[in-house]
Amino acid sequence: MSIAIPHVLAVDDDVDMRGAVVRYLASNDMRVTAFGSGSEMEQVLAREAVDCILLDLKLPDEDGLVIARRLREQRSIPILVLTGRADEADRVMGLELGADDYMTKPFSLRELLARVRALLRRVTLHANLGERLGKVRLLRFEGWELNLRLPRLKSPDGKEQALPQGEFTLLTALLSSPQRILSRSQLIEHSHVYDDEIYDRSIDVQILRLRRRIEVNPSQPKLIVTERGAGYIFTAPVQAL
Numbered sequence: 001m002s003i004a005i006p007h008v009l010a011v012d013d014d015v016d017m018r019g020a021v022v023r024y025l026a027s028n029d030m031r032v033t034a035f036g037s038g039s040e041m042e043q044v045l046a047r048e049a050v051d052c053i054l055l056d057l058k059l060p061d062e063d064g065l066v067i068a069r070r071l072r073e074q075r076s077i078p079i080l081v082l083t084g085r086a087d088e089a090d091r092v093m094g095l096e097l098g099a100d101d102y103m104t105k106p107f108s109l110r111e112l113l114a115r116v117r118a119l120l121r122r123v124t125l126h127a128n129l130g131e132r133l134g135k136v137r138l139l140r141f142e143g144w145e146l147n148l149r150l151p152r153l154k155s156p157d158g159k160e161q162a163l164p165q166g167e168f169t170l171l172t173a174l175l176s177s178p179q180r181i182l183s184r185s186q187l188i189e190h191s192h193v194y195d196d197e198i199y200d201r202s203i204d205v206q207i208l209r210l211r212r213r214i215e216v217n218p219s220q221p222k223l224i225v226t227e228r229g230a231g232y233i234f235t236a237p238v239q240a241l
Contacts, residue, residue, distance in 0.1 A: 006120050007049060010034040011041045011067075012056040012082065017105075021054065024109040025116065038062040045075070052119050054112075055099070056082045057090050065090065069097045078119040082107075138241040139175045141234075142223065144214060146171060153213065161213070170206045174224065174234040183231040207232065 008030050010021045018034040025032045033044055038059055044050065053071065057064030064081065071079055081094040081102045091102045101115055139146040143156030151168040154160045163171065173187060187203055211218040225233050 005029065005031050006051040006116075007031045007033065008052045008054065008116060009041060009044060009050045010054040011038065011059065012036065012054070013058070013060050014056070017056075020109060021112070025113060028113055030116070036060070038064075038067045041067070050077055052078045052080065052116055054080050054082060054116075057094060058084070065093055065097060068094050068099055072097060072099075080115060080119060136240045139172070140239040140241060141175065141178070141236045142214075146175060148172065166202070166206050167210055167213075170203070171210055174232065175238045178234045178236065178238040181227050181230050181233045187231065 008025055010018055010025075010032055012018050012021070012034070013036040015036070018036065022032045022034050033048075033050075035041055035044070036059075038061055041053075055064055055068060055071075057068075059067070068079060068081060071077065078101075079094075079099040081091065081099045082105060083091050083094070083102060084105055091104070094102060100119055103112060103115065137147070137149060139148065145154040146152075146168075147154070151163050151172075152160050153163055153171075170187065173182065184203065207224060208218070211221050211224055215221045215223055223234060223236055225235055227233055
């Protein structure tokens, strides 16, 4: 992935929209290549590195949902789909096919920039986390063991329990940065949750469930501590095995 100057590919058959996106993102230190069809997009992908794709689902030559499915099968590039306000079914389908985020038209260019930057940060964060944990099998803390391969959590008395994916991802994020405050934006990037309101509720629920699993007294947590206004911190040392 390009770090200094991210390369964003914008695919939209609206000439005015493409121009506005190119100008705005370029003025914010991004390189933007814009086309009006899926076939032109494929030509760029065949010869250049691309860090993020903005994909309109209504294209003249091919259904954007078909393109989204093909992109996800072949590549891991973040995809932000663009749809009309009435196209809720397409938005849902796009996310189910593997798109990372969506925006409805008309949208704020400022918000578009924020969402693109969030996707780019998420890719970097997950790459760094994957590199750190790639050779790690277990994370051990306070007598507990989290098996990263299964995933399962073993208590100090040897009892094992399978973790739901959301709790496993969140606990892995906390254990990968022990004794360090993780903001809500960092946790959302780890947990692949994209809507801020849904995220606020779901993270709180998952934190509560994790505390019930590993804390001696969940109502007075000592391991997963809330830093008011900042996020959460996992207070214990963690050993990687």
